[in-house]
Amino acid sequence: MKVRFWGVRGYVPTPDAAMLRYGGNTCCTAVTGDQGELIVLDTGTGFCMLGDELMQGEFGRGRGTLTLLISHTYWDHILGLPFPGVVHIPGNRLDIYGPDSTRGSLQMVYDGMLSPVYSPVFGLAHIGATHRFTPISTEPFIVGQLTIRAMPLSYRPHSPIWAYRLEERGRVLVYITDVRYGESGIREAAIAFARNAHVLIHSAPYLRAEEVEDYGHSRIEDAIETAQAADVERLVLFHHAPTRTDDELDAIVDRLRQMLAAQGSALQLLAAAEGMELVV
Amino acid sequence: MRVRIWGTRGSYPVAHAHMLRYGGNTTCVEVEAEGHCIILDAGTGLRMLSEALQRLPAQPRQYDLLITHTHWDHIIGFPFFAPLFDPNVSLDIYGLARTQSSLRTTLAGALSDPLFPLQFDDLRAQLNFFEIGAGSEFELGPVKVRTALANHPYRALAYRLETSRGVLTFIPDTGPFHTVLFGEQRIEWAGQPTARSQSELRELAAMKEAILELAYGADWLIYDAQFTDAQYARFPHWGHSSASQAREIAEAAQVRQLILFHHDPHRTDTELDQIVAKQQSLAAPGLLVTAAFEGMELERRP
Numbered sequence: 001m002k003v004r005f006w007g008v009r010g011y012v013p014t015p016d017a018a019m020l021r022y023g024g025n026t027c028c029t030a031v032t033g034d035q036g037e038l039i040v041l042d043t044g045t046g047f048c049m050l051g052d053e054l055m056q057g058e059f060g061r062g063r064g065t066l067t068l069l070i071s072h073t074y075w076d077h078i079l080g081l082p083f084p085g086v087v088h089i090p091g092n093r094l095d096i097y098g099p100d101s102t103r104g105s106l107q108m109v110y111d112g113m114l115s116p117v118y119s120p121v122f123g124l125a126h127i128g129a130t131h132r133f134t135p136i137s138t139e140p141f142i143v144g145q146l147t148i149r150a151m152p153l154s155y156r157p158h159s160p161i162w163a164y165r166l167e168e169r170g171r172v173l174v175y176i177t178d179v180r181y182g183e184s185g186i187r188e189a190a191i192a193f194a195r196n197a198h199v200l201i202h203s204a205p206y207l208r209a210e211e212v213e214d215y216g217h218s219r220i221e222d223a224i225e226t227a228q229a230a231d232v233e234r235l236v237l238f239h240h241a242p243t244r245t246d247d248e249l250d251a252i253v254d255r256l257r258q259m260l261a262a263q264g265s266a267l268q269l270l271a272a273a274e275g276m277e278l279v280v
Numbered sequence: 281m282r283v284r285i286w287g288t289r290g291s292y293p294v295a296h297a298h299m300l301r302y303g304g305n306t307t308c309v310e311v312e313a314e315g316h317c318i319i320l321d322a323g324t325g326l327r328m329l330s331e332a333l334q335r336l337p338a339q340p341r342q343y344d345l346l347i348t349h350t351h352w353d354h355i356i357g358f359p360f361f362a363p364l365f366d367p368n369v370s371l372d373i374y375g376l377a378r379t380q381s382s383l384r385t386t387l388a389g390a391l392s393d394p395l396f397p398l399q400f401d402d403l404r405a406q407l408n409f410f411e412i413g414a415g416s417e418f419e420l421g422p423v424k425v426r427t428a429l430a431n432h433p434y435r436a437l438a439y440r441l442e443t444s445r446g447v448l449t450f451i452p453d454t455g456p457f458h459t460v461l462f463g464e465q466r467i468e469w470a471g472q473p474t475a476r477s478q479s480e481l482r483e484l485a486a487m488k489e490a491i492l493e494l495a496y497g498a499d500w501l502i503y504d505a506q507f508t509d510a511q512y513a514r515f516p517h518w519g520h521s522s523a524s525q526a527r528e529i530a531e532a533a534q535v536r537q538l539i540l541f542h543h544d545p546h547r548t549d550t551e552l553d554q555i556v557a558k559q560q561s562l563a564a565p566g567l568l569v570t571a572a573f574e575g576m577e578l579e580r581r582p
Contacts, residue, residue, distance in 0.1 A: 009295070011360075012293075012327060012356070012357075012360055013292075013293035013294070013295055013304070013305075013324060014295060015289075015293060015294060015295040015296070015299070015300060015303060015305055016295070016300075017300050019295070020297055020300075020553075022296060024294050024295025024304070025294070044294055045294070045295075046489075048292060048294070048545065052546075072394065073355060073394045073395055073398060074394075074395060074396055074397060075395060079292070079352060079356070079393075080292065083291060083292055083545075093390075099392040101393070103393060103394050109394055109395070112389070113352075113395065114433040116433065116464070117350055117378070117381060117386050117434065117464070118351060118352055118378070118386075118390065119349060119352060120351060120432075120433040120434070120465035120518060120519060122433070122434075124467060156393070158393035158394055159393040159397065160394075162363060168545065179531025191490060215397040242327075265416060270326040
């Protein structure tokens with residue numbers, strides 16, 4: 001399976017010349033299976049750019065099928081959904097998986113996000129592509145040749161946050177975002193879920209030393225510790241802070257790599273950039 | 281009266297190397313008059329304004345936020361406005377009165393779980409909500425404000441801000457007034473306009489009249505120019521105008537400077553340069569045609 005990053009910024013898009021190399025669009029990661037299955041992790045504004053590219057292929061002719069895995073429904077992970085033309089072309093199929101909240105099912109949350117007071121779409125019913133919502137559980141499910149597992153990594157019932165593990169022919173990709181390690185048992189659950197992943201994509205907006213109000217969100221060091229404890233091969237930091245320039249991020253990655261080398265750690269460390277592709 | 285444009289893009293913010301000069305943040309305009317700070321719309325440009333305010337030696341304690349409508353691109357900067365977390369700040373928020381939900385409920389719904397990690401009650405500033413309609417007139421410090429209805433899905437407000445030092449009219453989202461009449465219902469579009477009743481035609485004519493009056497003689501008209509004419513022909517049901525439709529309104533209202541706004545998220549800087557040059561070449565004598573860019577400042581020359 002292959003991974004391509006379409007949006008790597010957290011919280012809010014940042015159209016800024018000093019942030020273009022890593023990119024300013026919000027969370028969207030595309031995974032392509034060996035048989036061509038297309039699976040998209042979250043639909044921040046990066047999804048708009050992915051949608052534009054999909055228009056050139058089968059999706060432009062109303063013959064595309066897309067599996068969306070939604071981690072949670074904060075703006076930076078969902079607001080890109082209604083904009084690309086491909087979601088309005090009849091014949092295309094969107095299979096959308098994600099958690100229900102105590103405030104409403106995933107489908108209701110999307111419908112509310114598209115309601116006329118917030119969106120000219122006037123509700124989910126007017127998304128022209130065939131769309132099906134499936135609430136996730138910890139039961140694995142199959143998409144093409146990929147086995148997908150999901151795991152809740154926050155206990156806040158109004159805003160459940162789930163992680164995904166994708167496996168194909170023994171290769172493993174794990175996606176963990178917006179995790180709050182302050183909640184009891186979450187760190188252990190994340191480590192178990194990421195165990196032996198070849199690639200772990202982990203949100204990592206701020207360093208521990210940075211004094212910012214961040215809603216209990218995990219820090220960059222947490223991502224490294226989880227990856228090391230889970231014997232991950234490659235760790236990809238994403239969900240970059242909206243104030244982080246390219247040069248600052250380069251410096252952080254350099255310093256962390258030196259730290260890993262000094263420890264004798266085998267962990268490979270990368271920071272996700274828009275357009276970056278990886279073979280898992 | 282000094283106007284600063286912090287966000288110019290429509291639909292969604294876009295971070296792209298070929299769009300940085302005009303800018304990728306969504307709609308937000310700041311108006312400063314005798315120390316009074318008025319903000320038009322709360323797109324992601326509001327985060328840029330917030331950062332600029334933090335750099336000032338002393339920040340205002342009082343802000344007025346005038347919202348045209350609550351589509352996402354006009355509100356997603358709201359929680360990134362740092363003064364919201366300052367208990368010494370008071371923020372008066374104006375927006376369209378709706379029967380279906382209050383302005384406060386709409387903003388609170390967008391800002392709460394499961395859509396955003398805040399609760400509305402976490403905001404420390406004193407918030408006051410004012411629900412207004414078309415034709416409202418009120419004063420904010422030295423600024424006289426007037427509203428009209430724009431022709432946009434689910435309706436939107438347009439604003440005129442006037443002092444002795446300048447007139448700004450802000451109409452970021454509107455379709456033209458000849459094909460589709462927008463209201464509470466979604467417009468189905470099958471490639472042809474549906475037959476319009478006499479009453480709809482009268483309503484469109486009255487709406488256009490009110491918009492022209494709102495823009496009349498303005499120093500600066502910031503106006504929806506999301507589309508090219510070819511795009512408008514394909515998507516008239518989205519409630520946006522083309523650059524040439526914007527110019528026609530500016531000419532009819534005898535404004536001095538047209539500022540094309542709400543740029544399509546696919547429109548590159550080079551394309552916008554060409555659009556401005558073309559519309560300027562077609563413009564009536566005395567009309568200056570420009571396109572909004574992030575950081576643009578407008579002030580009447582003494």
